[in-house]
Amino acid sequence: MNPLYIQIKKRITESLVGGLWHPGHSIPSEIELAQSYNVSQGTVRKAIDELAAEKILIRRQGKGTFVASHNEEHNQLRFLRLTSSLGDKEKLDNKLITFEKEKASNGLAKILGINNASTVVSIKRVLTFNEKPLILDLIKVPAASFRGLTPEKVIEKKGSMYRMYETDFGIQMLHAKEKIRAVTASAEAAELLGVSLDSPILSVERTSFTYDNKAIEWRLGLCLTENHHYATELE
Amino acid sequence: MNPLYIQIKKRITESLVGGLWHPGHSIPSEIELAQSYNVSQGTVRKAIDELAAEKILIRRQGKGTFVASHNEEHNQLRFLRLTSSLGDKEKLDNKLITFEKEKASNGLAKILGINNASTVVSIKRVLTFNEKPLILDLIKVPAASFRGLTPEKVIEKKGSMYRMYETDFGIQMLHAKEKIRAVTASAEAAELLGVSLDSPILSVERTSFTYDNKAIEWRLGLCLTENHHYATELE
DNA sequence: GAGTGGTCTAGACCACGGC
DNA sequence: CCGTGGTCTAGACCACTCA
DSSP: OOOHHHHHHHHHHHHHHTTSSOTTSEEOOHHHHHHHHTSOHHHHHHHHHHHHHTTSEEEETTTEEEEOOSOSGGGTTTTOOEEETTOOOOOEEEEEEEEEEEEOOHHHHHHHTOOTTOEEEEEEEEEEETTEEEEEEEEEEEGGGGTTOOHHHHHHTTTOHHHHHHHHHOOOOOEEEEEEEEEEOOHHHHHHHTOOTTOEEEEEEEEEEEGGGEEEEEEEEEEOOSSEEEEEEEO | OOOHHHHHHHHHHHHHHTTSSOTTSEEOOHHHHHHHHTSOHHHHHHHHHHHHHTTSEEEETTTEEEEOOSOSGGGTTTTOOEEETTOOOOOEEEEEEEEEEEEOOHHHHHHHTOOTTOEEEEEEEEEEETTEEEEEEEEEEEGGGGTTOOHHHHHHTTTOHHHHHHHHHOOOOOEEEEEEEEEEOOHHHHHHHTOOTTOEEEEEEEEEEEGGGEEEEEEEEEEOOSSEEEEEEEO
16 A cells, blocks of 8 residues: 555645646645545645645745646746856747647657547747747647637737646646757758758757646757757756 | 754765765664754654755665765666667767866866866767767866876776766766757767768757765767757656 | 744654565 | 664644735
């Protein structure tokens, strides 16, 4: 049998997945949870500690424990690791290129955990910083999970896809895996990013996950790294 | 005043830095530490919990708590994020190109936290996988911290620089920051890696740190990513 | 002042490793 | 069997937030 605090953690996660508690709002206090689960406060505390470490919950002394939300300004770019090498502040913008529905390839279906040839929404866009194109994104999400996703919504949200997923579809991005390569610009990428053919491009392939490691989005980002770099930390 | 467990954590870290306990060996049991620090076992436990989360200590139920070591086989490549896209097992090898001592530039001195124009050891090498060149590394470390570092040592250790730092110089790599870019192959890189001029190359600039965030090594890795990718996780 | 999370303690019992 | 870390509990007190 699993340790008690792991079971409590699971039950809390289930309440989160089930939508019992909502992002940005508080969950019951440790004492209340301890009573309703019939365990000691210390056990609830340990369960919440882990969820807080995973950034799924946020503790605030004196106020309570809250469901993490990515709506706040400073969280907008939580998953955007590309930063200016000069350290200047930049104005982010979003230009939609295409918005289509299509059948998922076998590989994509496997990654997203959906049936072969299920419908996916395919979005192509260019992110600009200070009016200059920097990233060409190709994004694919299961249509079934995002009914009502329209080109207008993508444009309206100005590039904050993950924020839109949360507010409009109740789907939260919790973590992601990336594969990074150096490639040369294709004809399309060269044109959309405004560089010459065969310029070096940083290719970032990302699969994003929500609760319980359920894949929810696949995307390929092609980034210019002349004045920017991808920052990461090894531990 | 800091919480007690933070103070205990600091005292444990000091013992590690001071070399009182050695990598791979066990530290005193929680009960002994609690007695010698005059705190409860729970407080020591919380301090060790954090150090274990940072992979500085390793707990083993029934055996004790050990100082993390990177000598084990499976830890060899802890900081090598480049993996084969095909998933095959590969034979790693190491070819030393140049080994020189030089004066640190101002930028490098600042990164490494040493005086301007201090002497650094500069190493250039090529890492091969299955006999094929894959990474061109340029490594710079403060000469003062690595007295006795010779070309022979680099060759002998077959690419495990961090292992050598630990066993031969008592310096442990704990974490690192990286900046990643896509660039084109210089004439030198093209020749050493066996690709054509202007091929796309993944540039990985790394600064590595030991205890207390002290920088200890700077390196630039130029990687071929035709059949490999750099893997990372966002959380 | 009431309620929240944060720290600290003391003690009980469990699970694992090695003698 | 003993000693280790791992879990769980109960209770005390502190620090912070807000009415």
